[in-house]
Amino acid sequence: MKMLVMEVVFAVLSRLLLGIVLLSDVQSVANEEVDINTLARIQRFFNFNYATGSQYAVAINVPMEQCQSGPSTANFLENDKSEDVKPYIKRDSMEVYQGTELIAAGVHKDAHSEHLLMNPPNDSPLTHLLNNSNNGCVVFYTLNTPCVGKCLNSDVVLSGLRELQNYQGMKAFVYTYIYNKDQNNGNLRNALQKIANRVPLYRCGRNGCIYCGNNVIKACLDSKV
Secondary structure, eight states: OHHHHHHHHHHHHHHHHHHHHHHHHHHHHHHOOOOHHHHHHHHHHHHHHTOOSSOOEEEEEEOGGGGSSSOOSTTTTTTSOHHHHGGGOOBTOOOEEEOSSEEEEOBBTTBOHHHHHHOSTTSSHHHHHHHTOSSSEEEEEEEEOOOTTTGGGSHHHHHHHHHHHHOOSEEEEEEEEOOGGGTTOTTHHHHHHHHHTTSOEEEEETTEEEEOTTTTOGGGTOSOO
């Protein structure tokens, strides 16, 4: 009888220990940030391979090792080649590229790039990308900041940001330029703060990346990169 009780206790303790280990693994991934130097290489990769001279946005979901310190972009997004993606990145188009590890869109007068990738809520290209892997690394990059007047004042972008916020893996929201119509907008800081409150926010340019912080810093608001 004593032996049976000990076996039951051992089994319960083993399951508890396993649960703690698994929870620790999930939390460590969720709390880990993208390496800022690797993020700079990823942003340069986007602009070299997918930029067409006008506004665009892309999002990736890759193994988390590709966002940690050290990895090169040698075999990065090898199934989402430039010649396959670029035809979707154009002005006045609502087409969205949905590939293996990447989604991408240009801009339309009635729907900005972020809108195209994040809508409809919970069934968007971003939704399906996030569902590909729940413990990888997701980087959402837009050449220009989402517009203050509409995108960041409605569910046009906020619904997608909530999905990113709930993602358990590593994540980052990245931009390079301030949208030209918002460069002197007094509400810009508050609008970008809506992103920073949900997802780590970075600004990346030719000199590398900066972390915009929990309270968005001035360098992330300047019209010049």
